[in-house]
Structure formats: C-alpha cells, structure tokens
Amino acid sequence: MIPQEAARRLDADLAGHCAGEDLAERLSSYLLFQDPAMAQALADLPRFARSSEPVLIQGRTGTGKELVARALHGLGPRAQGPFVALNCGAIPETMLEAELFGYEKGAFTGAARRYRGRFEQAHEGTLFLDEIGEMAAPAQVSLLRVLETGSVQRLGGEGESAVDVRVVAATHRSMEERMASGLFRQDLLYRLNVLPLVLPILAERPRDIPLLAQRFIANSLRDMDWAGPAPSLDPQAVALLQAQPWPGNVRELRNLMARLAVHLPAGVREIGPQLIAPLLRPAVADQRPPSAGVLIPPGTTLADAEWLLIDAALKDSGYNRARAARMLGIGERTLRRKLNES
Numbered sequence: 649m650i651p652q653e654a655a656r657r658l659d660a661d662l663a664g665h666c667a668g669e670d671l672a673e674r675l676s677s678y679l680l681f682q683d684p685a686m687a688q689a690l691a692d693l694p695r696f697a698r699s700s701e702p703v704l705i706q707g708r709t710g711t712g713k714e715l716v717a718r719a720l721h722g723l724g725p726r727a728q729g730p731f732v733a734l735n736c737g738a739i740p741e742t743m744l745e746a747e748l749f750g751y752e753k754g755a756f757t758g759a760a761r762r763y764r765g766r767f768e769q770a771h772e773g774t775l776f777l778d779e780i781g782e783m784a785a786p787a788q789v790s791l792l793r794v795l796e797t798g799s800v801q802r803l804g805g806e807g808e809s810a811v812d813v814r815v816v817a818a819t820h821r822s823m824e825e826r827m828a829s830g831l832f833r834q835d836l837l838y839r840l841n842v843l844p845l846v847l848p849i850l851a852e853r854p855r856d857i858p859l860l861a862q863r864f865i866a867n868s869l870r871d872m873d874w875a876g877p878a879p880s881l882d883p884q885a886v887a888l889l890q891a892q893p894w895p896g897n898v899r900e901l902r903n904l905m906a907r908l909a910v911h912l913p914a915g916v917r918e919i920g921p922q923l924i925a926p927l928l929r930p931a932v933a934d935q936r937p938p939s940a941g942v943l944i945p946p947g948t949t950l951a952d953a954e955w956l957l958i959d960a961a962l963k964d965s966g967y968n969r970a971r972a973a974r975m976l977g978i979g980e981r982t983l984r985r986k987l988n989e990s
C-alpha cells in the first residue's frame with residue numbers, strides 16, 4: 649500500500665495538471681489546446697487515465713472525442729494494449745452485436761468463419777464506443793451484461809470468454825434526454841457514466857482557434873510539398889476566424905484550412921482575411937437567411953457543395969437532424985454519416 653504522504657503527493661501531482669501549461673504539455677501528443685475552457689474540461693483526464701472504470705465523453709460532433717479517448721488510453725496503464733474503436737451509429741442494428749461480441753462459423757447466413765468481436769480484439773486494452781447514444785436496445789442489454797460480468801459470448805457460441813477491457817464511450821447527444829425518452833437504458837447509462845468528461849464547442853475556446861488553424865494549415869501545406877515555412881495568420885485573419893460560429897467545430901476548422909492551403913498563392917508569407925473570407929460558407933460570411941437559397945460559387949467542389957446544402961438544411965431546421973434529413977431527401981443515418989465524415 650502507498651504510504652499516506654506519498655499518496656497525497658501523487659494526488660497533488662495529478663491535480664497539478666488540472667489547468668495551464670502543465671496539462672497542455674502532457675496531452676500535447678494527443679490534443680492541441682491552450683484555452684482555459686478546454687483545460688478545465690480536461691482537468692481530470694490524467695487521473696481518469698489511471699483508472700479502469702468506464703468513461704463517458706460528451707460533446708458535439710467535431711469536438712475531438714476520439715482524440716480524448718486515445719489520450720485516456722495512451723496515458724494509462726493499458727497503453728501497450730490495443731485501442732479498438734467502433735462507431736455504434738455506423739453499424740446496422742442487426743449486425744452490431746455480432747461486431748461487438750463476435751460470432752461462430754455458421755451462426756447466421758454469411759458467417760463463413762469465426763470472428764473475434766471488438767471486445768475480444770480490445771483485450772487488455774481500450775474499447776472506444778463512439779456514438780453510444782445510437783445503440784439499439786438489444787445491444788444495450790448485451791453490453792450491460794458484458795460490463796457486469798467481464799465476459800462475452802459469441803453469437804452461435806456456447807461458452808463465454810473472459811475479457812479485460814476498459815470501455816470509453818462517447819456521444820454528441822444528451823444522454824439524459826435519451827434515457828428519459830426510453831431510447832437508452834438507465835442502468836447502462838449509470839454503468840458507462842462513472843467518469844464523465846464534457847468537451848466544449850470550438851466557439852467556447854477562442855484562444856485555441858489560431859493555434860489549431862496554424863497547425864492545420866502547416867500540415868496541409870506539408871502534404872502538398874510547400875516550399876519554405878508555412879505562412880502565419882495575421883491578427884485580422886485570427887479575428888475573422890474567432891468570429892465564426894463553427895457548428896462543425898474543430899473538424900470544420902481543419903477542413904477550411906485544407907481548402908485554404910489549396911488556394912494559397914505561391915510564396916505568400918502571411919495569411920490575411922481576404923484569403924479566408926471567400927472560403928467561408930456563404931450563410932456564415934454573408935449572413936443570408938438559409939431560406940433565401942444556397943449560393944454555390946463557381947469552382948466549388950462536389951464535396952463542398954454537398955456540405956453547403958447540408959449546412960443550409962441544418963440551419964433551416966433549427967439543427968433538428970431528422971427534419972434536415974427529410975429536407976435533403978436522405979435518411980437520418982446517412983446525414984449522420986456525412987457529418988461524421990466532414
């Protein structure tokens with residue numbers, strides 16, 4: 649047992665990472681931040697990393713939930729074990745349990761071989777369950793049993809296999825609302841939400857916007873074999889970026905910087921707002937109401953045009969995804985996948 653004084657020192661050392669440069673430096677291999685809002689949100693991460701209890705990460709799409717999950721894994725005692733990720737919203741409901749728990753040959757039509765599920769793949773490591781709020785009811789029952797017993801049974805199998813897995817789950821939804829509406833089991837939510845982390849949206853961490861933007865533009869230019877150092881953002885460009893609402897959060901900023909890298913004139917040393925403004929979404933840059941139509945400038949790529957339409961539908965629907973999907977003539981699952989890929 650650790651002596652009491654040593655235990656207090658260890659606790660103080662972990663608490664010392666709760667804010668400021670120490671925490672940012674320790675997490676720099678996984679996350680880039682300097683804003684106090686992000687430091688406060690991640691204050692408990694080093695302590696959580698040392699535990700094997702489940703973590704529930706809540707945050708909007710594009711806020712960096714998987715990066716936080718990887719930090720929890722990499723800074724903990726399971727760092728040498730596997731990190732296995734599964735997006736629960738991207739797997740058909742009929743196949744989710746097979747993907748999670750595995751199956752024996754012949755368990756169902758198409759099961760031509762034995763398959764080790766994600767739990768077995770993550771043995772002695774971390775299983776990251778993204779979009780846990782989308783998990784169907786039957787899989788929720790099975791997941792709860794695995795968390796309580798520490799063992800899995802493959803579909804079509806007779807025996808159980810013990811698994812030593814740390815579960816980190818993530819969602820962009822309000823899990824309390826999902827639970828209240830009967831779409832998510834209360835007992836499973838309590839079992840997953842032992843150690844909670846809530847990530848701020850990008851607009852709530854303005855000091856991180858120039859830091860991230862500079863990193864993204866440098867990475868994009870490096871991939872393009874840009875000659876010389878990456879140009880820096882001037883103060884006006886920083887102010888323009890910080891004034892945007894960023895509904896797509898860090899992912900949206902990264903995509904904008906990738907587009908900017910393609911449009912930069914050769915030899916430019918400083919990036920001003922005149923280079924960024926034409927690349928901003930029209931509805932954001934011009935403040936036109938979405939109902940006035942979507943302007944797609946000449947030369948816009950198909951992917952960017954699709955995003956403009958999705959963005960307009962989300963705004964018109966008050967960010968109700970089901971309604972936005974109907975406006976676009978696609979399913980809500982398809983819309984969710986496109987947002988995750990953006």
